[in-house]
Amino acid sequence: MPRNIFRRAATAFCTIAAMALAACAAEQPKKPTGPGIMMIVDDAPVSEEKLTKAIAPFFDDPALSETRALVVMQGGRVIAERYAPGYGPDTRLISWSMAKSVTAVLIGMMVADGRLALDEPAIVPEWQTPRDGRANITLRHLLHMSSGLDHTEMAEDGIEIFDADTPRMLFLDGRENVARYAETRPLEAVPGRKFEYSTATSHILADIMTRSLTDSKDPAVRRDAMLEYARGRLFEPLGMTSAVPEFDRNGTMLGGSMVHATARDWAKFGEFLRNNGAVRAAQMMPTSWLRFMKTQSPNDTSYGAHLWLNHKRNKGRDPVLFPGKGPSDVFAALGHLGQFVVVSPQHRLTIVRLGNTPDDQLGPIDDQLAKLISVFPKG
Numbered sequence: 001m002p003r004n005i006f007r008r009a010a011t012a013f014c015t016i017a018a019m020a021l022a023a024c025a026a027e028q029p030k031k032p033t034g035p036g037i038m039m040i041v042d043d044a045p046v047s048e049e050k051l052t053k054a055i056a057p058f059f060d061d062p063a064l065s066e067t068r069a070l071v072v073m074q075g076g077r078v079i080a081e082r083y084a085p086g087y088g089p090d091t092r093l094i095s096w097s098m099a100k101s102v103t104a105v106l107i108g109m110m111v112a113d114g115r116l117a118l119d120e121p122a123i124v125p126e127w128q129t130p131r132d133g134r135a136n137i138t139l140r141h142l143l144h145m146s147s148g149l150d151h152t153e154m155a156e157d158g159i160e161i162f163d164a165d166t167p168r169m170l171f172l173d174g175r176e177n178v179a180r181y182a183e184t185r186p187l188e189a190v191p192g193r194k195f196e197y198s199t200a201t202s203h204i205l206a207d208i209m210t211r212s213l214t215d216s217k218d219p220a221v222r223r224d225a226m227l228e229y230a231r232g233r234l235f236e237p238l239g240m241t242s243a244v245p246e247f248d249r250n251g252t253m254l255g256g257s258m259v260h261a262t263a264r265d266w267a268k269f270g271e272f273l274r275n276n277g278a279v280r281a282a283q284m285m286p287t288s289w290l291r292f293m294k295t296q297s298p299n300d301t302s303y304g305a306h307l308w309l310n311h312k313r314n315k316g317r318d319p320v321l322f323p324g325k326g327p328s329d330v331f332a333a334l335g336h337l338g339q340f341v342v343v344s345p346q347h348r349l350t351i352v353r354l355g356n357t358p359d360d361q362l363g364p365i366d367d368q369l370a371k372l373i374s375v376f377p378k379g
Contacts, residue, residue, distance in 0.1 A: 038082035044074075046375050051080050054372040058353060059084060063364040067338075067355040069093060069263035074376065075348045076271055078264060092242050092260040093354045096335030099245070100202045101293075102234070102269070103255035104143055104306035107205055108277075108289035109233050111139075115212040118292075122208055126183045137191045139208070142201050143305035144297035150188035151198035166199045170257060177250040179207035195299035195314075202256030202306065210252060222251030237279050238272050240265040257336075263352045270341040270350035273307075273331070294331050308332045322370040330373070338362055342369055347376040 038055060040048050051072070058067040059082060068087045072080040081089070095102070110116045118139050127134035134149070141147045154164045165185070168174050174181030182200035189196075206226070213225040227245065230253070235243040242265045246258035261269075272278075273293075277285040293305040302313045302320050310321045310330035321332055326344070333341040338357035343350050351372060357365060 038080065040080045041077075044079040045377060050375045054368075054375050055080060055082055057368050058082070058365070061364070061368075063361075064357070064368060065355075066357060067353060067365075069352065069354045071263040071267045071352040072372070073267040073271055073350040073352075076275075078267065081263070083263075089264055090242075090262060092244065092262055094335075094339070095259040095261070095266075095333075096257055096337060096339050097199065098266070098333040098335040098339050098341055099255055099257050099259040100199075100306040101273070101333035101341070102230075102245075102259055103202050103205050103209075103253075104293055105234060105272075105277075105285070105289075106209060106230060106255075107139060107143065108293070109285050110209055110212055112286050112289065116208065122204075123211070124183050124204065124208065126180075133187050133191070139205070140305075141191045142205050143293075144192075144299065145195055145197050145201055145303060145306075146192050146297065146299050147196075147198075147201055147204075148187045148189040148191040148194060149182075149185045149196070149198070149201070151182070151185055151196060151200045153196075153198055166257075169200055169203070170254070176248060177252070178203045178248050178254065179250065179252045183207070192298070195297065195303065197303075199256035203252065203254065206253040206255030209255075219247075219249060219251030223247045223253075226251075226253050233284070237282075237284055238265075238268045240268055263354055266341050266352045266354070267350050270333070270343050270352065273333075273341075274343045274345055274348070274350055294329075304331065308334050322366045325367065325370040326373050338365055340365075340369065342373075344373050344376075346378045347373060348379075349373060349376055 038052065040051055044051060055070060058064050058070050068084045070082050071078060107116065111118055116139060120138060121135055122137050122139055122142060137147045152164050153166050169178050169181045182204050210222050210226045213229055214221055216222060230245060240261055243259060243261040246254045248254060273290060276287040276290040277283060293307045294309065295304055296309055296311060297303050300314060302309050302311045308320050308331060310323050310326055310328055312323045313319055321330065327346045329346060330342065330344045332343065336359060338353065338355045340353040341350065351369060353365065353369065
């Protein structure tokens with residue numbers, strides 16, 4: 001999620017999230033020998049001393065707290081990992097907005113299947129009425145966060161935390177049917193003209209995917225159809241055996257915010273993106289779709305199609321990642337509270353950092369990620 005929108009609301013949001021949650025195929029490396037112990041393979045392309053020095057601050061520097069898991073995968077192989085006490089290789093951790101990138105990949109697979117079309121109007125029943133401008137919204141608009149829908153991600157000036165769309169949709173009055181909540185919002189701009197980061201947008205995409213798989217309105221049927229597709233087309237081929245997406249009571253996948261997986265499995269997802277949709281030389285989806293995801297959107301230079309880019313942002317917007325401190329072709333799936341899947345194609349590198357850090361305190365983590373990338377040779 002963009003970081004500036006949380007400066008006044010992070011604490012309240014975390015409280016709501018905690019209450020709600022309380023209610024509710026690479027070569028396998030050696031397992032760390034115990035909690036909080038780091039593992040580095042013997043034949044890493046970087047010295048153990050350099051790797052240890054670059055990884056240690058994520059866990060030992062108070063300015064970078066709280067890191068729970070860090071995995072470094074290079075050339076398709078886990079070469080280093082470290083976990084905080086109480087966490088390990090088998091611990092599932094929440095994605096928050098990294099789920100958006102999973103949703104974008106699944107959309108791309110459905111486009112390749114012919115189930116959906118990128119530049120045709122998105123078929124949302126709520127929008128199919130005479131003179132409804134929302135009928136002009138396409139999947140491209142939704143993936144670029146440029147639908148024009150009036151979504152307020154989090155608290156801003158004049159908007160209280162409980163009135164913002166994301167907490168209302170996930171934890172309050174919209175939680176039983178997130179798609180209905182998101183799809184009933186009016187337009188505030190012409191589709192394609194304005195960038196507005198929105199978890200609600202990704203839940204609309206999840207609903208569109210589900211309706212492309214089944215006409216049923218039965219929540220169990222909807223859930224099973226989407227889960228079977230996600231597992232069969234993405235999670236199982238990648239070896240992401242731990243991946244568990246959440247669904248609302250209407251059977252819509254929470255594709256904007258809630259997929260649980262181990263750090264190793266998130267690294268497999270990053271490698272899939274780095275390899276342009278290939279797994280062990282088998283092309284799982286068109287390379288053109290991954291190129292599309294990594295191409296900057298018209299209205300925000302640091303955002304692609306549900307994927308963040310290491311580019312300077314438009315004037316007045318806070319930087320994301322580390323533009324100017326690392327390769328410009330670095331891209332990432334990012335989530336609330338410091339969830340990162342960072343990919344550097346030049347270094348054949350995927351880094352996963354999962355933790356619990358307020359969004360307005362992520363600058364030191366960005367900087368350390370850039371330093372970690374820099375210790376690896378290119379090529």
